[in-house]
Amino acid sequence: MTSAPAALSVENLCVEFRTRSGIVRALDKVSFSVAKGETVALVGESGSGKSVTAYAVMGILDPAGRVTGGRAMLGGLDLLSANQSQLAKVRGRKMAMIFQSPRTALNPIRQVGRQIADVLIRHGDVTRKAAPAAAIEMLRAVGITDPVRRAKTYPFEMSGGMCQRVMIAIALAAKPSLLIADEPTTGLDVTTQAVIMDLISDLAEKLGMATIFITHDLALAGQRAARIVVMHAGHVVEAAPTRELCANARHPYTAELIAATPDSATSLDALASIPGSLPDLRRTDLPPCRYSERCPRKTERCAQPLPVGPPDAAHTIACWNPLPARAIGAPKVNAA
Amino acid sequence: MTDIVANANTRPAGGAAALFRHARYVIGENPITGLSFGLFLLIVIAAMVGPWIVPYSPLASDTSAALKPPSIAHLFGTDQLGRDIFSRVVAATRLDFAIAILSVALVFLIGGLAGVAAGFFGGWTDRIVSRIADTIMAFPLFVLAMGIVAALGNTVQNIILATAIINFPLYARVARAEANIRREAGFVEAARLSGNSEWRILAFQILPNVFPILVVQMSLTMGYAILNAAGLSFIGLGVRPPTPEWGIMVAEGAANIISGEWWIAFFPGAALMIAVFCFNLLGDGLRDIVDPRRRT
Amino acid sequence: MTPLLDVAEVSKLFPAAGGPGLWARTKRRFSGGPANLPKVYAVDDVSFVIGKGETVGLVGESGCGKSTLVRALTRLIDVSDGTIKLGDRELARKTSRVFARDRDRARIQMVFQDAGESVNPRFTAFHAIADPLRRLRKLRGKALQERVAVVSRQCGLPVELLSRFPHQLSGGQRARVGIARAIAVEPDLLVLDEPTAALDVSVQVVILQLLQRLKHEFGMSYLFVSHDLSVVRLLCDRVLVMYLGKIVESGPAAEVFARPLHPYTQALVAAVPRLNEGAGERLRLSGEPMSPIDPDPHVCRFYGRCPRGMESCKTAMPALRQFGERHVACHFAEEFLPRS
Numbered sequence A: 001m002t003s004a005p006a007a008l009s010v011e012n013l014c015v016e017f018r019t020r021s022g023i024v025r026a027l028d029k030v031s032f033s034v035a036k037g038e039t040v041a042l043v044g045e046s047g048s049g050k051s052v053t054a055y056a057v058m059g060i061l062d063p064a065g066r067v068t069g070g071r072a073m074l075g076g077l078d079l080l081s082a083n084q085s086q087l088a089k090v091r092g093r094k095m096a097m098i099f100q101s102p103r104t105a106l107n108p109i110r111q112v113g114r115q116i117a118d119v120l121i122r123h124g125d126v127t128r129k130a131a132p133a134a135a136i137e138m139l140r141a142v143g144i145t146d147p148v149r150r151a152k153t154y155p156f157e158m159s160g161g162m163c164q165r166v167m168i169a170i171a172l173a174a175k176p177s178l179l180i181a182d183e184p185t186t187g188l189d190v191t192t193q194a195v196i197m198d199l200i201s202d203l204a205e206k207l208g209m210a211t212i213f214i215t216h217d218l219a220l221a222g223q224r225a226a227r228i229v230v231m232h233a234g235h236v237v238e239a240a241p242t243r244e245l246c247a248n249a250r251h252p253y254t255a256e257l258i259a260a261t262p263d264s265a266t267s268l269d270a271l272a273s274i275p276g277s278l279p280d281l282r283r284t285d286l287p288p289c290r291y292s293e294r295c296p297r298k299t300e301r302c303a304q305p306l307p308v309g310p311p312d313a314a315h316t317i318a319c320w321n322p323l324p325a326r327a328i329g330a331p332k333v334n335a336a
Numbered sequence B: 001m002t003d004i005v006a007n008a009n010t011r012p013a014g015g016a017a018a019l020f021r022h023a024r025y026v027i028g029e030n031p032i033t034g035l036s037f038g039l040f041l042l043i044v045i046a047a048m049v050g051p052w053i054v055p056y057s058p059l060a061s062d063t064s065a066a067l068k069p070p071s072i073a074h075l076f077g078t079d080q081l082g083r084d085i086f087s088r089v090v091a092a093t094r095l096d097f098a099i100a101i102l103s104v105a106l107v108f109l110i111g112g113l114a115g116v117a118a119g120f121f122g123g124w125t126d127r128i129v130s131r132i133a134d135t136i137m138a139f140p141l142f143v144l145a146m147g148i149v150a151a152l153g154n155t156v157q158n159i160i161l162a163t164a165i166i167n168f169p170l171y172a173r174v175a176r177a178e179a180n181i182r183r184e185a186g187f188v189e190a191a192r193l194s195g196n197s198e199w200r201i202l203a204f205q206i207l208p209n210v211f212p213i214l215v216v217q218m219s220l221t222m223g224y225a226i227l228n229a230a231g232l233s234f235i236g237l238g239v240r241p242p243t244p245e246w247g248i249m250v251a252e253g254a255a256n257i258i259s260g261e262w263w264i265a266f267f268p269g270a271a272l273m274i275a276v277f278c279f280n281l282l283g284d285g286l287r288d289i290v291d292p293r294r295r296t
Numbered sequence C: 001m002t003p004l005l006d007v008a009e010v011s012k013l014f015p016a017a018g019g020p021g022l023w024a025r026t027k028r029r030f031s032g033g034p035a036n037l038p039k040v041y042a043v044d045d046v047s048f049v050i051g052k053g054e055t056v057g058l059v060g061e062s063g064c065g066k067s068t069l070v071r072a073l074t075r076l077i078d079v080s081d082g083t084i085k086l087g088d089r090e091l092a093r094k095t096s097r098v099f100a101r102d103r104d105r106a107r108i109q110m111v112f113q114d115a116g117e118s119v120n121p122r123f124t125a126f127h128a129i130a131d132p133l134r135r136l137r138k139l140r141g142k143a144l145q146e147r148v149a150v151v152s153r154q155c156g157l158p159v160e161l162l163s164r165f166p167h168q169l170s171g172g173q174r175a176r177v178g179i180a181r182a183i184a185v186e187p188d189l190l191v192l193d194e195p196t197a198a199l200d201v202s203v204q205v206v207i208l209q210l211l212q213r214l215k216h217e218f219g220m221s222y223l224f225v226s227h228d229l230s231v232v233r234l235l236c237d238r239v240l241v242m243y244l245g246k247i248v249e250s251g252p253a254a255e256v257f258a259r260p261l262h263p264y265t266q267a268l269v270a271a272v273p274r275l276n277e278g279a280g281e282r283l284r285l286s287g288e289p290m291s292p293i294d295p296d297p298h299v300c301r302f303y304g305r306c307p308r309g310m311e312s313c314k315t316a317m318p319a320l321r322q323f324g325e326r327h328v329a330c331h332f333a334e335e336f337l338p339r340s
Helices: A050-058 A084-090 A112-122 A131-141 A160-171 A190-207 A218-224 A242-247 A252-260 B002-008 B013-029 B031-053 B085-121 B123-137 B141-152 B156-182 B186-193 B198-234 B246-258 B263-290 C022-030 C066-073 C125-136 C141-154 C159-163 C171-183 C201-218 C229-235 C253-258 C263-271
Strands: A006-019 A022-035 A039-043 A065-074 A095-098 A178-182 A210-215 A227-232 A235-241 C003-015 C039-051 C055-059 C081-086 C108-111 C189-193 C221-225 C238-243 C246-252 C321-323 C326-328
Touching (some): A006 A210, A022 A050, A022 A065, A022 A210, A039 A218, A050 A095, A095 A160, A112 A131, A112 A160, A160 A190, A190 A218, A190 C263, A210 A218, A218 A227, A227 A242, A227 A252, A235 A252, B013 B263, B031 B085, B085 B198, B085 B246, B123 B141, B141 B156, B141 B198, B156 B198, B186 B198, B186 C108, B186 C125, B186 C171, B198 B246, B198 B263, C003 C221, C039 C066, C039 C081, C039 C246, C055 C066, C055 C229, C066 C189, C108 C171, C125 C171, C141 C159, C141 C171, C171 C201, C201 C229, C221 C229, C229 C253, C246 C253, C246 C263
Parallel strands (some): A039 A210, A039 A227, A178 A210, C055 C221, C055 C238
Antiparallel strands (some): A006 A022, C003 C081, C238 C246, C321 C326
């Protein structure tokens, strides 16, 4: 684990959704932390709860959702028990979020320069008079060429990559200490994706900002994050530094996920598919390990509550029967 | 009406059962929708058997009992000719309901098809349909309806026709918009690859998707159609006395309000209001029911 | 390899939005002048061949014209110019409306990007798969049911699911419905338009392996459109790289990805994230593509974004030149060729 103090630490976060067909236990005891200046990727397939985690931390869960337990500490404030006015003070200033579809997140009938200026004024750092110029500076900072002209355009006149740049400018307007990026490049071209991810990394480094990067793309996470937290069906199944995770994945699900990612395979037949599907999270008889019903390494012990490693361990595995560690150079593993 | 919805989905029996379950859920979720369904049922029953179950003949006058306020014998009181207002209000349901249903069905067919064709084919079809709709919209609609009835003659058929015509733009526009967004949908392209002609795609791919939305529209405009028919009768066009009809009854009773016989105009007016209210709520409920995304 | 599909000099132009209005166009028509309306060059003079049993990948960024190109090939839209030959049959001359009922309609089929959106929400999976069989094979009743069951089984779709509606199926199952519908009429050429874009990786693998197996079983040719180069590399024999309506590079997939010759392909390959490597200093594209409305025919389409960009790129559009099995449209392709 890095020695830097945690910018955000999430402990035992539990979230439920009430739906007409029962209660969905979307998150169960999710714990992870992000150090100052660190980029952590939350990786998982759809339904793994990675976005719900971000929404819960930001305090913008759907009304049907409810946090039923846990803490999320951001600089001494527990975001989960904070009231709306405390959250409003923190949101945008100390933590900010960028979303998957930048075009819909921007106001379609307001010039982008003004939208950035609005945010700058709201956070009180800039006077009304100085705001337009500051907005143009922000546009330049996110790598938009000809920012003076671009400040006067509307979101529909810009490409998806440009809109995402504007979103980043808005998110970073108050220089937050934590940025949550929820699939920021899904739907963008691969060349644009590379440029946008470069931009996020550069700005995070420059501002010393902690970043939570949510993605379904393990290869992209591996390339961009210092640590990876793998989620499955509302559980954190494994968390480790990126290199360690790639070389020495020990949770059976992580191993399958790596084997299914096209990048690492040389032929189609070498790619592994993950048998089974996510369990129905509305069930009341969910096993302690939500992966156990698809798991090839299931043992009798899997019926017992999951092992919990110490939260500050570098490599945590929520599994009773993990894959054996690779002998050479494998650091000490703090499983149960 | 449930039949219409079931047909709208053109699905096998399993689908109908699921739709029924979903309908029950929507009604449970929003009791107002249940209330509107109940009222609707009441209106349908009144329209079907009304004339046979009422205590008095709606046309029989009894001058000895003229202008009696509401009592046990005459629930809603009597009018100038001593006719029982309750019987007349119930008996009028059939005519008003029939005018509304027929005019809405007519515009549903013509406006819906024209709109779907305009939205799907675009080009000249679209231009012609849209301009017709615009032209109708350019008139004050009630005045246009008056004009049509006045020009074509004072018959029930012409009231139906006039009501249908003034509703045309509403249907054509909704259908056009719905067809237009599905014009390039994946399933339409897939149907082209499967060797379907454009007309087949319109009939078998687009229509089933637009149909339920138009059914909702139908329910929403039913109230408007009833108001329109009653309005025409109120000003003396359309249905003629002594036929029981809510609009005429309100017109007949209007003069008596000043002299204190409020019930003559009040009860038919209330019936009219409840019917319109019911149709509007029904439309909102139907919208929830036919939306496939809300069903699981 | 015997060619199955021969596409020659195909162009597709659309009238640009915001051009002169109806009145201006009418006036121009009657004043006898040429109706020089601004046009979007969605597909511009594209030629390529797909062999029998071959899998060809088509990559490029959104808006490069790959969707327009496949819609032209599958005869969903009409081309502005050029020929499309399937075997001996020339397809481009018939309008798409007429071709919809042609006997060769069944020979080119397509699997759509979003299986959820490409299956009519009001019909069951059975209806979706049966539709092409009814229209193109004229199957009815028992024969139809049997054929649908056979195709579903081939696509790994349990027969019990056939009575379900699209929203009752999972993403992977919907993808299988889309594939079953396309192969039901035994096409020679199957166009796959980002068939796994909406799927999770674990499901994506299964669907790709299914497609691979079906190809071997039925000897179809595939045109595989995707923005995911790691998937294209796995599935395709050959690859076409498209940029702003033009093919800028083509060749055997392994070679193109190992040693891209065109600067755009180089940027594309460099942008693919790899699990075991950091982002590092890689080739990045700056700026936005130029406007596709009436582009200057003497300027390379990539000029302005291209890290090479020389004077000669502004005076002559580079033609697609052949180097062995590969084709590249760049003046400087030789610099990247392995020295012989």
